[in-house]
Amino acid sequence: MNEFVEAKVDFKWQEPKKTYDVIIIGGGGHGLAAAYFLATRHGITDVAVLERKYIGGGNSGRNTTVIRANYGIPESVRFYKRSVDLYFQLEEETDRWIMHKQKGLVWLAHSEAHVRQEKARAELNTALGAETSYVTPSEIKEICPQIDITGSGQWPVLGGSYHPAGSTARHDRVNWALAEGAMKRGAHIHQRTEVQDLIIENNQIKGVVTNHGKMYANKVLCAVGGHVTSIGDMAGLRLPIRTHPLQAYVTNHYAQSFGPIISSTSLYFYISQTARGEILLGAEIDKQPSYSYRSGYHFLQTCSFRAMTMFPFLRDLRINRQWGGVCDMSADYSPIMSKTEIDGFYITSGWGTWGFKAIPASGESMAALIATDETPDLIAPFSLDRFKRDRTMADRGSAGTH
């Protein structure tokens, strides 16, 4: 045991019941947060979270934990800003140490076009309260002394944007804190419980069929990450989602010295140092849709090559571990938090490569939607019917990698 493994989380496991007020499919961050906020904000505790493996075993325990608000469209900035703020208070609220750490985040621009883009990002985000400023190469060098500002002579840094609120947190601890908070108020979590079908009568959700039999509820939330299409099929819903693998890796442990989170707009990689001292690297999704969790050598090779261009010190480091998750990529690169055509059936999806930072705000908003059946203003732009209404929330430039 060490400080990264929480030995004292107080999970109160219960026997499954036949009927609940609310059933949540998927025990990732988004499902657990919905249960947590239903209990703490609405007093709704007759809730079951059904997880087919173990809680946090999906993307919520596999991500690179970047938390930031600096997105490309006003609706998104407002939403993610709320989530960043909730993360700042999550330790105090849950009384659990989630190892939240503010690091500051820089997007590097390597071309005139990207300089304009980062200047626009700074303006838009600052105007909406998510402070971001334009920074020069020498300011970037001050924020991150390890960077080769010439990009090995190939990818010179012309400028960038700096978002001081950029943070990270220990993903497992976030999942556990939310699970514990929900369970100690009475919510049930059932692991190894897979939803295999939905029970729908007269267009109203009635419950789910699991490997342990049927369970009934008039409100059901689907929060299954990359596996959303299978649940959508059970409901007869067509979804604007494709599932792509995303990989990441860490080096051996080194002394703490790398302060910020740095991402490159042209080279599509990002880098930070974990609390254990590992250098953590990630990049873009695999190009083909897939549900395979296997990671591969090609990713290690291309990501390392690009990262070494900007950070030559990486050459001397050893790679310790790599892994992958499967991401629910939406057609417009923005999330879907919504009612559906089926009464009582709600969905939180399209979290792609960017949904860890959204866990608190999505949980808070989905809990409000489920409790009141009214869509909070904060998430109204992210409804599923936006595609039909031709009101997509296109933001590929901000959501590509983390």
Add this chain to the structure above:
Amino acid sequence: MISINCPTCGKRPLSEFHYGEILSVPDTITDDEAIDLDRAFMYNNTEGVKYEAWFHAYGCRRWVRLHRDTRTDEVIDIDSV
């Protein structure tokens, strides 16, 4: 990792190929507007066995058709088109 055995070039690394989706709107969707919506935004996103097209961009520059299990990335079948 997907391994593609190109009918023309033999076994080549995945990075030589471009992925191509074979789009199809399910028969159950008949309304014209719904068909347009589906074509524009919706995906089959099969969790299981599906057909797809890959273009051998850095090889013979021909399309190959793959029959792949998306859960395991196992290639079941491959042919040229």
